[in-house]
Amino acid sequence: MPNILIVDDDPDILELIRFYLHRDGFKVSNACNGLEAMDVAEKTKVDLAIIDVMMPHxxxxxxxxxxxxxxxxxxxxxxxxxGETNHKIKGFNLGADDYLVKPFDPLELVARVKLLLKRYKIHNAMKLQIGNVLLDKHRYEAVIDNAQFSLPLREFDLLFKLASFPGQIFTRNDLIEQVWGADFAGDDRTVDVHIKRIRDRFAELNSAFMIETKRGLGYKLEVME
Structure with missing residues (x-):
């Protein structure tokens, strides 16, 4: 159940938004100003923030x-x-995803919340965190400690597949079918070559994962503590 953070210094607005979000099954956290909101965000997992502009502190x-x-x-x-255009532009430039002007229809606000959560779910499905490594399928990049580097297509797809199911053993045939496709004309040694390349690339990067060879079975990825 997504947790929505509402930030507004008007208790009536807070209660109005809370009521409609609760009715649609959302969990709700609230704050009366930005400082309080930052404190809530540090202590509670927040899936989306609804922020009023004019607040104290x-x-x-x-x-x-x-x-x-x-x-x-x-x-x-x-x-x-x-509702002025320049205020909307300022919000978007600061990183806001959407903008709603008072007075608003609470049903429209709930609809926008659902749309934003759906959009971010799709977006996040293209990213995967394994230990200290972030895999970004939008760019076919890996990010370690804010350093970005690209991977060849097959190496990235192979690593992304293993990392999507840590601890699960994949046979070479599984990986051939799921990464290269069922019509791949090569042999399963191709998997071994690409696994070696991935290991070599990450060997000196202090990455918090390892790809284990399970003799007679295949490979699995483990995230190290």
Missing amino acids: MDGWELCHHLREDYPEMPILMVTAK
Whole structure:
């Protein structure tokens, strides 16, 4: 069940949004200003933030900026009484994903929340974290300690497949069919060659995973503690 963080200094708005989100089955956390919201985000897993712009202590602009830096995969919906185009542009430039102007229809807000969560779910399905390594299928890149490097297509797909099911053993035939395709004309030694290349690439990068050979069976990936 997704947890939605509502940030607004108006208790009536907080209660209105909370009611409609609860009715649709969402968990809700709330904060009255940006500083309180940052504290909630540090202590609770937040799947989406709904942020008012005009608040004391830390306004919505600054909060949006901090959340986008600290939680780059979190969808952000900004809510404000200001409907001018320049305010919308400012919000988008700071990292907001959507913008709703008061007064708003609560049903529209819930619909936008669902759409953002669906969009981010699709987006995140293309990314995979294994230990300290992030695999980004959008770019066919691996990221370790903020350093990015590209992998050849087959090596990336092979690593992504193994990493999607840590601890699971894949036979060479499994990997040939799922990575190269059933019509692949080569032999299963191709898998061994690509596994060796992957191991060599990550050997000096302090990556927190290893690909184990299970003699007579195939390969599996394990994430190291």
